[in-house]
Amino acid sequence: MFDKNYLLPSDALNLILKAIQDNTLSTERLRIEDRYGRITASDIVSSEDLPGFSRSTVDGYALNSADTFGAKENSPAYITVKKEIFMGSIPDFELKKGEAAKIPTGGMLPQGADAVLMLENAQIVSDDMIEVMKSVAPNENVIHKDEDIKKGETVLKKGHRLRAQDIGALAGIGITEIEVYKKPVIAIISTGDEIVPPDKSVNPGQVRDINSFTLSGLISEHGGIPVKKGIFSDDYEIIKDVIQRSLDGSDMVLISGGTSAGTKDMTSMIINDIGKPGVLFHGVSLKPGKPLIGGVIDGRPVLGLPGHPAAVVVCFDLFIKPIMDKLSGLDSKMIFVKTVRAKMAKNIASAAGREDHIRVYIDERKGEMLAVPILGKSGLITTLVKADGIVVIPHDKLGLDAGEEVAVNFF
Amino acid sequence: MFDKNYLLPSDALNLILKAIQDNTLSTERLRIEDRYGRITASDIVSSEDLPGFSRSTVDGYALNSADTFGAKENSPAYITVKKEIFMGSIPDFELKKGEAAKIPTGGMLPQGADAVLMLENAQIVSDDMIEVMKSVAPNENVIHKDEDIKKGETVLKKGHRLRAQDIGALAGIGITEIEVYKKPVIAIISTGDEIVPPDKSVNPGQVRDINSFTLSGLISEHGGIPVKKGIFSDDYEIIKDVIQRSLDGSDMVLISGGTSAGTKDMTSMIINDIGKPGVLFHGVSLKPGKPLIGGVIDGRPVLGLPGHPAAVVVCFDLFIKPIMDKLSGLDSKMIFVKTVRAKMAKNIASAAGREDHIRVYIDERKGEMLAVPILGKSGLITTLVKADGIVVIPHDKLGLDAGEEVAVNFF
Numbered sequence: 001m002f003d004k005n006y007l008l009p010s011d012a013l014n015l016i017l018k019a020i021q022d023n024t025l026s027t028e029r030l031r032i033e034d035r036y037g038r039i040t041a042s043d044i045v046s047s048e049d050l051p052g053f054s055r056s057t058v059d060g061y062a063l064n065s066a067d068t069f070g071a072k073e074n075s076p077a078y079i080t081v082k083k084e085i086f087m088g089s090i091p092d093f094e095l096k097k098g099e100a101a102k103i104p105t106g107g108m109l110p111q112g113a114d115a116v117l118m119l120e121n122a123q124i125v126s127d128d129m130i131e132v133m134k135s136v137a138p139n140e141n142v143i144h145k146d147e148d149i150k151k152g153e154t155v156l157k158k159g160h161r162l163r164a165q166d167i168g169a170l171a172g173i174g175i176t177e178i179e180v181y182k183k184p185v186i187a188i189i190s191t192g193d194e195i196v197p198p199d200k201s202v203n204p205g206q207v208r209d210i211n212s213f214t215l216s217g218l219i220s221e222h223g224g225i226p227v228k229k230g231i232f233s234d235d236y237e238i239i240k241d242v243i244q245r246s247l248d249g250s251d252m253v254l255i256s257g258g259t260s261a262g263t264k265d266m267t268s269m270i271i272n273d274i275g276k277p278g279v280l281f282h283g284v285s286l287k288p289g290k291p292l293i294g295g296v297i298d299g300r301p302v303l304g305l306p307g308h309p310a311a312v313v314v315c316f317d318l319f320i321k322p323i324m325d326k327l328s329g330l331d332s333k334m335i336f337v338k339t340v341r342a343k344m345a346k347n348i349a350s351a352a353g354r355e356d357h358i359r360v361y362i363d364e365r366k367g368e369m370l371a372v373p374i375l376g377k378s379g380l381i382t383t384l385v386k387a388d389g390i391v392v393i394p395h396d397k398l399g400l401d402a403g404e405e406v407a408v409n410f411f
Numbered sequence: 412m413f414d415k416n417y418l419l420p421s422d423a424l425n426l427i428l429k430a431i432q433d434n435t436l437s438t439e440r441l442r443i444e445d446r447y448g449r450i451t452a453s454d455i456v457s458s459e460d461l462p463g464f465s466r467s468t469v470d471g472y473a474l475n476s477a478d479t480f481g482a483k484e485n486s487p488a489y490i491t492v493k494k495e496i497f498m499g500s501i502p503d504f505e506l507k508k509g510e511a512a513k514i515p516t517g518g519m520l521p522q523g524a525d526a527v528l529m530l531e532n533a534q535i536v537s538d539d540m541i542e543v544m545k546s547v548a549p550n551e552n553v554i555h556k557d558e559d560i561k562k563g564e565t566v567l568k569k570g571h572r573l574r575a576q577d578i579g580a581l582a583g584i585g586i587t588e589i590e591v592y593k594k595p596v597i598a599i600i601s602t603g604d605e606i607v608p609p610d611k612s613v614n615p616g617q618v619r620d621i622n623s624f625t626l627s628g629l630i631s632e633h634g635g636i637p638v639k640k641g642i643f644s645d646d647y648e649i650i651k652d653v654i655q656r657s658l659d660g661s662d663m664v665l666i667s668g669g670t671s672a673g674t675k676d677m678t679s680m681i682i683n684d685i686g687k688p689g690v691l692f693h694g695v696s697l698k699p700g701k702p703l704i705g706g707v708i709d710g711r712p713v714l715g716l717p718g719h720p721a722a723v724v725v726c727f728d729l730f731i732k733p734i735m736d737k738l739s740g741l742d743s744k745m746i747f748v749k750t751v752r753a754k755m756a757k758n759i760a761s762a763a764g765r766e767d768h769i770r771v772y773i774d775e776r777k778g779e780m781l782a783v784p785i786l787g788k789s790g791l792i793t794t795l796v797k798a799d800g801i802v803v804i805p806h807d808k809l810g811l812d813a814g815e816e817v818a819v820n821f822f
Contacts, residue, residue, distance in 0.1 A: 168720060388747070
């Protein structure tokens, strides 16, 4: 049953990535607020130092560290407190030998100070005198001017997905607008004479459209813009027409359904008939997801997805997501998959040469995380609803043993 | 330096969660499109079977499995092909003994059929006759009526965070609107006489507002609505006034800055002066994040956050996120932290009794993932920009050894 001539998923994916590697990506200039998750379209260089002055990291006394050398609780140093420094203002004085100034966390160090003594290590002797109970090293409790970011320094590289702290850093250096890549627009075409929209009642023989809803959610979550084109009959002219219309204005086209024997040759034929290079592979060594069709038309990926809901989710992870990353401008040198460690709750077999993606739920028994396989057919959407994630059996393994440690790719 | 009387982070958090456990949460009724990440406010029960009829999972021949028993390649069974079943339509005939009907993937089984023979296991003999090369078991290649979801079955429980496949399942059973909890509204107050907005130029002694941008991103990403109230002076009346105004219309109030010795007593005093129960803890056994203030006023959590950017991110993970989950209606019985496994690149020490959160970046050397600690001060935003995630040293460990396997909580 299993065709050894099929490509491994990673090899199939590379065919598509190679065919779109020279795509030019559009950019837009946006305010930093709510740009969380967007991808930088250029290196971002600071035009100023952060902080712009040396500041204290604690509440205490700014002083010259040399004045405290050798100070201990039983032989304190005595220092004259000259003034108090206030938040946000420039100290208008210079500390001389043996002098200190009270300073709050974040306050600016005065001239002549190179460290800050923490409040709790000082004993107040009089209005203008403290005992230093502990010596401080040069630079102790101080963030230097430009210690965080130097003027001219590259703060974020091109192709970086912006996280909350990155937006914080941009705010910190006064950058309020940045150039990011546009979100990729992904068209979703549902095919099948038996498919009806969810708000219509179903007759026997008909089922509601599940996959375009699942796909839309996955695409949005991964930073794309899903555009549902509707439900279309399995007819050459109709499908060809909607694929052509969808190619105009989107960066990738997904065809849900239409890849099983009955219609797969038609979908392949249409992709080849519309443009070059056309179909790059038809079928992959993957379960679920075997009947996947991958093609490219004039630089735009066109995927014919299997109809089974579980296959759609697996194909999203293995194909659509990395293609979206490429179309989003993400520098993919360092993409890590976040997983949860667990132990397999039972043995599970796999065919050699095929990559198996097993839906599992996590069960905690006696403080141990167990990954319990969900054995229902991949055509059942509830197998995905009950699952917490997926465990991959690589093509060169014949299965997993009960008790074996695995990495669960959480949904 | 380290106060043994401080609470562990988890104990401090529980004080807040306990004080808000009886909060009533608001709900809203919304279309399922783009409801990804929202939390269900009631159990969702199906009013129909999915599928509504028995359907084939392959392209092949619907038949009675008993007719194929014992069939092999060298001794096939012969079966009469009566009709063809089309997608989306009801077969208007019944199969008798020895009869089959051609059926596409997803097609409806006719009366009299209990299994489907795959196309590749049939040999066409004539227009209306096939050889069956392989026996099929009852129910083989069939999804039964109601096998996915039964009428009256609870598909999703109350308090469930909706994932893409959950939305797909709802579409599948014709549910297009659901009741979800409203997103929690989180007010962010920036305090400090030295803080200026990012679009203003800074004088020496001043720094731009970083934390409210970081917090907004983290809150949005985690399903909340951040509302920036602005930057306010460290003055009792001013801060009291803005906290009171913020409590009106939000579910939680965050005060960024104002927790170090200079102002911490004031923030605590204000929280206690506004309402009950007031401050629940002041300071936690945590690094970075020690000066955190946690309070509740009339059922609304009010947190005084440390000013250091790294402390803000750690306090978000340990406090704000679980409080948001509670305010969002999430059933938190099963919340898993997604991590990346790595080995520590160097030794790192920690004080006993304190939970240490170490920023790390991931480096791949010879195929091995290494977690490299970033040793800069927690006041530096770039330590977070350079970091991929955080490694936790629990309060009962004195550090981590180079080569020790750790779980990296990715940002």
